[in-house]
Amino acid sequence: MSDVTAGRLKVLLVCHYYPPHLGGIENVVHAEAKHLTAAGVEVTVLTSGNRNSVTDEAGVRVVRVRAWNGLERKADVPFPILGPKLLRRAVKWARWADVVHIHDAFYLTSWAALTAAKLTRTPVVATQHVTLVHHASAAVGLVQKAVYATAGRMLMRTARTVFTLNSDVAAFARGLGARPELMQHLPNGVDTELFRPVRDAVEQAAVRERLGLPQDRVLVLFAGRFMPNKGFDMLLAANDPAYGLVFAGGPEEALTEALARGVAGAGGGDSVIYLGSLGSADMAAAYRACDIFALPSMAEGFPLTVQEAMSSGIAVVTTDLSGYAAYDLDRDRVSLVHRDTETLRVRLREIAADSEVRGQMGKYAREYAVERFAWPDHASRLIETYRSAIRPGKSTADRG
Template identity: 80%
Template structure:
């Protein structure tokens, strides 16, 4: 397949879910699609949904294939099972596209897109979001390993570029057969205009009042799903009189015991739209996410862009980011360590100011979505014209 450089690039982006479904991969795909469209690309997203259909959203064509989502409802595993139309849709849109961009190798939508790209000889670019993720179910763990050893290996070997967000995932991709010179570090982007610091104390007070949060005291925020991987339970256990914990996300049932037993120290805001989440960052003083096997979660980037102090797990995946460890607190994943460090941060307003200032400056420099989109476009063009690809030359 050849592309006419005089016209806009046609990109088929593939994600197992897409908004309004909530989750990290779909949020990234959504933002990439919008910013690529704003840069003049023609973007079609192939995804799953409650029903099949084609819509245009923010200038992006979204093709949904009806899927069964029972595994997520019953076991908390976000693995939609699309209907038989998936492969036919994938082939149709791969034939239309100049390049196919597949988000993560784990999903049936990805396998269909990989097959379609091979059948239509359309070049592939991949973003691998995670390595193997620990799960309490041994069966889920075995399925992960089997999927990555088969479809994952085929995708990593066949992609012209493989984007990863941290060094652990990069090593994982190389272990599956991705050529080292094709594995590229690409942090997620963040909307640095939406996620911005408070202008002054009066704005923070107003946001707290509007959200029903207390005016006095240091507020420590958690944003995400209430699942063990995210460490919400560790943070709950680290509750302390020196600060109050604020949770945004779900499901609410996971917090019910804490809310009844520690109402004074734990506050729950529910699941919020992005604009409301941005306001919550501004209303709080510290962001805490003791997660595991994530590398660099999008919520950490949002908190940094919002200019508040950030505490998260000391994950080896952060190595590629070169963070100042005095300004972003990377700690061991245990309750007592969390409590001690949060006490220190809560008690030192100047430290919080310095951490927030560093975080904001870092986010503006490294996480702007337009820059992210530009790097994707460069990779797409290199995939279409591999003889001139700097990635292939190393």
């Protein structure tokens, strides 16, 4: 056993949602739990659920507190309202843990876990995933600001380490009081075996047939929530006869409404295909079935879908945001474009028309992902940080 994995750490991971609920943060936490467990860490996840339960899921203890998800269904705000058992369970598992690792400051699970950690004097590590998220509702924006100014500020000032994914989120965390010397840049990991390049044209044809996709077109994939900040409507408007658009995610109603408004650009609504919300295996197949990944988002910097697309070896087109600066990407091989419909359409047409360029972009993307986004390396960084948080300068074995 290596120095990194020696000892039996007990870690409480905290996340508002967890699979089978689909989403970026919950996928990250699920992967962290899996790889930490493989490295010898005892992991408990505190999250929301349809009922109160404690289950063993592939060696990970998952503690679910019953929650109401009406805000997600009715207002497209992924904010579960958890039941009265939340704080009690948070205190129980914070007392059990050596370290509490809270993912994002915005959610009730995070507030309860932070309170529980303070009550039990358990050290806290935080990962801040996003800045303020654009939403059509001004009220939602005000609530975000209020939450981050209070609970967010408390978490950033309490955590012994704050992980951030890009320079924008780092600046946001510093603005909430995170101390620069306690902050670390830590990209999300990717399962580079699951999210792999298509082997050949025969495999791609088979995957397209299984997913009901056309065989005779260059296909551009969008994956994620159909929200304005993700840019799904801009991609629809950039539709063109030179390529077909494939959408994976939801909610379906948002895509249907956009198509009904005639947003589908020159390609028309008939060239738009909706795959639904996909699990990891089917999502990996969707990347292999397509030729280009496009995400014209407003305020993200290296979201998980871009990493998955790169690991899958397809060309990537996304918005030129400052959050990508820390990653030192070759801009000839990952296309970072100005965020407007015509620029997006022109760039997609250029890439769609040149299979050699697509191949070069895909090869670079795959090599970059394998080198930079391996989950075992990510887990090792976490373990080292947890040990430092427990007792700075000491390993778990030194705790007696």
